[in-house]
Amino acid sequence: MPIDINWQLLMPELVIGLTLLLVLVFDMIDSLSKTVLGWLTIVGAGIALWVSVTMRLDSTYGITFGGMFAVDGFSVFFNIIFLVSTMLVSLISINYLRGDSADRRRERRQGPYYLLILLATLGMMLMAAGNELIVVFLGLELMSLSLYVLAGYFREHAVSSEAGMKYLLLGAFASAFFLYGIALLYGGTGTTSIPAIATVVASGSPSPLLLAGMFLLIVGFGFKVAIVPFHQWAPDVYDGAPTTIAAFISAGPKAAGFAAFLRIFTEALQHLQPEWGGVVILLAMLTMTVGNVLAIAQTNIKRMLAYSSVAHAGYVLIGVAAANREGISSAMLYLLVYCIMNIGAFAAVILAKTSAGERLTLSDYAGLGFRKPLLALFLTVMLLSLAGFPPTAGFVGKFYVFKSAVQAGHIWLVAIGAVNTAISAFYYLRVVVTMYMREPAGEVDVSPYPRTLVVGLVLAAIGVLLIGILPSLVFDAAQNSGL
Amino acid sequence: MLELEYYLILSALLFTTGVIGVLVRRNAIIIFMCIELMLNAANLAFVAISRSLGQTEGQVFVFFVMTVAAAEVAIGLAIIVSVFKHRQTINVDEVNSLKG
Numbered sequence: 001m002p003i004d005i006n007w008q009l010l011m012p013e014l015v016i017g018l019t020l021l022l023v024l025v026f027d028m029i030d031s032l033s034k035t036v037l038g039w040l041t042i043v044g045a046g047i048a049l050w051v052s053v054t055m056r057l058d059s060t061y062g063i064t065f066g067g068m069f070a071v072d073g074f075s076v077f078f079n080i081i082f083l084v085s086t087m088l089v090s091l092i093s094i095n096y097l098r099g100d101s102a103d104r105r106r107e108r109r110q111g112p113y114y115l116l117i118l119l120a121t122l123g124m125m126l127m128a129a130g131n132e133l134i135v136v137f138l139g140l141e142l143m144s145l146s147l148y149v150l151a152g153y154f155r156e157h158a159v160s161s162e163a164g165m166k167y168l169l170l171g172a173f174a175s176a177f178f179l180y181g182i183a184l185l186y187g188g189t190g191t192t193s194i195p196a197i198a199t200v201v202a203s204g205s206p207s208p209l210l211l212a213g214m215f216l217l218i219v220g221f222g223f224k225v226a227i228v229p230f231h232q233w234a235p236d237v238y239d240g241a242p243t244t245i246a247a248f249i250s251a252g253p254k255a256a257g258f259a260a261f262l263r264i265f266t267e268a269l270q271h272l273q274p275e276w277g278g279v280v281i282l283l284a285m286l287t288m289t290v291g292n293v294l295a296i297a298q299t300n301i302k303r304m305l306a307y308s309s310v311a312h313a314g315y316v317l318i319g320v321a322a323a324n325r326e327g328i329s330s331a332m333l334y335l336l337v338y339c340i341m342n343i344g345a346f347a348a349v350i351l352a353k354t355s356a357g358e359r360l361t362l363s364d365y366a367g368l369g370f371r372k373p374l375l376a377l378f379l380t381v382m383l384l385s386l387a388g389f390p391p392t393a394g395f396v397g398k399f400y401v402f403k404s405a406v407q408a409g410h411i412w413l414v415a416i417g418a419v420n421t422a423i424s425a426f427y428y429l430r431v432v433v434t435m436y437m438r439e440p441a442g443e444v445d446v447s448p449y450p451r452t453l454v455v456g457l458v459l460a461a462i463g464v465l466l467i468g469i470l471p472s473l474v475f476d477a478a479q480n481s482g483l
Numbered sequence: 484m485l486e487l488e489y490y491l492i493l494s495a496l497l498f499t500t501g502v503i504g505v506l507v508r509r510n511a512i513i514i515f516m517c518i519e520l521m522l523n524a525a526n527l528a529f530v531a532i533s534r535s536l537g538q539t540e541g542q543v544f545v546f547f548v549m550t551v552a553a554a555e556v557a558i559g560l561a562i563i564v565s566v567f568k569h570r571q572t573i574n575v576d577e578v579n580s581l582k583g
Contacts, residue, residue: 134544134547137547137548137551138547138551141551141554141555145554145555145558148558148559148562149558149561149562152562152565155565158566158569158570158580159580159581161562161565161566161568161569162566162569162578162580162581163581164562164565164566165511165562165563165566165575165578166581168558168559168562169505169511169514169515169518169575172515172518172555172559173505173518173521175522175555176498176501176518176521176522176525177521179521179522179525179548180498180521180524180525180528182525183494183525183528183529183532184528186528186529186532186533186541187487187491187528187532190532190536190538191540192540192544209491235581236581236582239581240581
């Protein structure tokens with residue numbers, strides 16, 4: 001049986017694939033500065049982003065590879081989220097990775113870093129476009145395996161290796177649940193193609209195998225996107241992993257997990273919504289509340305951002321629980337906004353470093369508002385956006401998610417979401433207050449700003465404010481891209 | 484030929500054994516072996532289901548899963564070795580400098 005392959009639909013994936021091959025080859029040229037690899041990654045992701053945007057504008061959609069690969073508004077929108085995250089993360093990595101000039105070993109090891117970032121991006125793109133459960137699984141594994149290595153990338157630091165091991169053990173555990181869920185879904189329906197499963201599910205009452213498979217899938221996804229009660233790995237991994245990788249793990253992979261979750265649950269298992277809807281609502285409430293309450297107790301800023309990212313997964317789940325067109329597009333918009341503001345916040349944390357190392361505890365930020373006013377201003381914008389204040393993108397994201405839940409009749413869920421927003425404002429604003437109102441304990445050491453990091457932070461800030469002021473810019477795109 | 488149910492029950496037992504192993508054992512390599520057991524339980528289910536449906540798809544998936552599992556082992560063992568170099572232990576309860 002000849003398989004008709006439409007290569008045009010695969011352009012963004014092909015560009016990323018070619019870029020990673022180039023990174024691999026250029027890494028072997030010793031005389032070349034390793035910084036070039038970072039720029040190559042940014043350019044490659046930029047071209048793929050441009051291709052994705054043109055595909056979105058021309059509506060170059062279709063299904064190829066014998067129905068295994070679906071390029072539609074949904075997957076293209078997610079590709080844009082992934083590529084924006086990859087570009088921002090590579091931008092903030094260039095200086096971060098070079099580290100102190102004394103550290104020559106780190107300088108030499110930059111090649112695999114960018115290679116793994118690109119592989120993870122490719123995995124995410126496969127997850128969003130996978131129209132067959134096994135393609136989704138392969139994409140998930142390609143992404144996860146790259147991320148395990150990246151989390152343990154600074155192998156000379158004990159904490160980085162430890163983060164890698166924790167992420168690996170829990171991630172592989174989650175993948176096994178996910179795979180077993182696929183096997184049971186296959187047993188219950190006799191197929192692994194998402195549209196075919198939808199037809200089987202619509203035609204009769206669900207078998208116990210199918211229901212068991214569905215709940216195993218929820219557990220697998222729950223681990224991958226750090227939903228309470230499967231979130232315990234997140235703070236440890238974010239804390240131990242290189243800060244740029246913590247930013248990366250909190251952004252793209254979370255969006256990719258939700259992309260696959262949305263495609264499987266709102267397309268293949270659409271008719272089982274009465275069965276999974278209640279579970280998702282419960283998980284959303286738990287995730288928001290536990291994430292925000294635990295974030296209050298944190299004094300380490302990376303751990304605080306980790307718990308805040310758990311809470312943000314809960315807000316996205318509100319949109320998923322609504323499960324209508326509006327809900328899906330609001331969840332997509334929220335993920336885009338969240339990726340930009342979270343990477344921005346991590347970039348500001350990296351920029352705030354002193355010659356002794358990164359500023360990680362809350363008290364390190366005392367007086368930063370006077371010593372580094374511009375940096376403090378940008379960090380404030382990111383934190384206000386994470387807290388959901390207007391006129392930032394975070395407000396727009398929360399507004400549409402809550403609106404979709406009201407339309408779907410989940411008033412209680414919105415009420416709990418609103419209470420949680422208030423709780424989260426407390427710990428985000430605490431950082432702002434510390435920066436502007438508290439005197440520093442000692443001399444604040446002002447180190448020069450690396451240029452690429454500043455560019456990354458400024459771009460994130462522009463994105464956050466632009467979406468905050470002109471939400472229709474991206475909301476219309478998200479709305480036309482729902483499943 | 485045996486009924487499909489028997490295969491699925493065996494596969495569920497294997498999967499449960501794997502889950503319990505991950506939760507109970509503290510040695511990182513044993514935990515990893517238990518995860519492999521879970522993946523193989525899924526493989527058994529795939530093969531049995533595809534045989535009973537008279538399809539080949541499920542059997543092809545098993546090859547993909549085996550490849551992924553091999554890659555996972557390669558990366559996993561490398562990370563565990565790097566942890567061992569720092570701590571001289573791979574007991575997950577003792578590797579706990581990150582907490583809070």
